[in-house]
Amino acid sequence: MDSMSAQQRSQLMSKIRGKNTKPELFVRRLLHAAGYRFRLQGSIPRSTLENILKEHPDAHLPGGKLPGRPDIVFSARHQVVFVNGCFWHLHDCPDGQHAPQTNAEFWEAKRTATRGRDQRTIVALRELGWESMVLWECELGDPKVVLDRLTGFLGPTDGSTVAV
Known part of the structure; x- marks a missing residue:
């Protein structure tokens, strides 16, 4: 039986962040230490935004950000x-x-909707010519393994391909 009141649960849930979470900060530190430079929360340079809109005039990019507001953006690489x-x-x-x-039905519906939105976001990014990688919180135990996966996805950090 749950000993937490609805108000206590609400206060607890309100403290959970949507961005700059510990897992995100961990991944960002690894990337930065390895020499990668990136943007955050779906931000892209104006020139990249203009190019996307030129090639895909029907693209929906609210606030000039990529669909789904990816946690880490490598704009020059389109990743x-x-x-x-x-x-x-x-x-x-x-x-x-x-x-x-x-409140099991509520949580099932909410989490299922999030999974569906995630899948639609990956498709939308692919249609715009962007590659996506998903790192799961449970996969972040070994920094070397995480960095190996990231470098396998991103490629080398040489100055000609690193997005700033």
């Missing part, structure tokens, strides 16, 4: 990285599959 929490994005791992007992 993005999402750092997803397993619970919130309904990952297939044990943390992602743990379903709350309280």
Whole structure:
């Protein structure tokens, strides 16, 4: 039985951040230390935005940001990285599959909708010519493994390809 009141649960949930989370900060530190430069929360340079809109006039880019507001953006490479929490994005791992007992229908609908939105975002980015990588919170235990996956996705950090 859950001993937390609705008000206590609400206060607890309100403290959970949507950006600049510990997993995101961990990944950003790894990337920066390896020499990669990037933008945050879907931001892209004006020239990149103009090029996207020229090639895809029907693209919906609210606030001049990429669909889904990716956590980490490499604009010159046209690559993005999402750092997803397993619970919130309904990952297939044990943390992602743990379903709350309280208000179960609400949480199932919310998390399923998030998973669907994530899939639509990846498709929208692909249609704009962008590659995406998803890192799950449960996969961030070993910094070397995480960095190897990132460098495999991003390629070398030489000055000619690093996005600032």
